[in-house]
Amino acid sequence: MSAFTNPRIIAAMERGIAEMNATPVELSARKRRAVLRSVMRRAWAIARLASEVFGGTASHYVAGALSQAWAEQRGESDPVNADSTLRRLQARVSRRTPASHRQTAWYSSAVGW
Numbered sequence: 001m002s003a004f005t006n007p008r009i010i011a012a013m014e015r016g017i018a019e020m021n022a023t024p025v026e027l028s029a030r031k032r033r034a035v036l037r038s039v040m041r042r043a044w045a046i047a048r049l050a051s052e053v054f055g056g057t058a059s060h061y062v063a064g065a066l067s068q069a070w071a072e073q074r075g076e077s078d079p080v081n082a083d084s085t086l087r088r089l090q091a092r093v094s095r096r097t098p099a100s101h102r103q104t105a106w107y108s109s110a111v112g113w
Contacts, residue, residue: 035073043069 004010022030046065047058054061071077 039066039069039073042072 043062043066044058046068047061050061050065051058068077
């Protein structure tokens with residue numbers, strides 16, 4: 001199989017040609033999709049971290065994690081500082097978590113109460 005009959009190589013060459021001939025509108029749309037993709041990946045990473053710390057599944061924390069990921073994208077918070085991430089998630093979790101659950105020792109130590 002030569003290089004020019006391999007479908008992956010052909011697809012990569014076509015993407016390269018399309019990138020070179022893209023209009024400014026197409027380029028900005030691609031950049032926007034890349035930003036959205038990276039924010040969503042970061043949000044799921046934060047949600048997985050929160051599920052490990054607070055318990056439950058990551059899907060329970062996606063809303064708070066998405067707001068944190070956008071704040072990091074805008075430069076409003078430090079992506080390295082896990083405390084700011086967990087504090088933002090803590091505010092979302094405390095509304096949904098029953099009071100009896102919040103008073104358990106493992107939960108209190110995890111959120112710093």
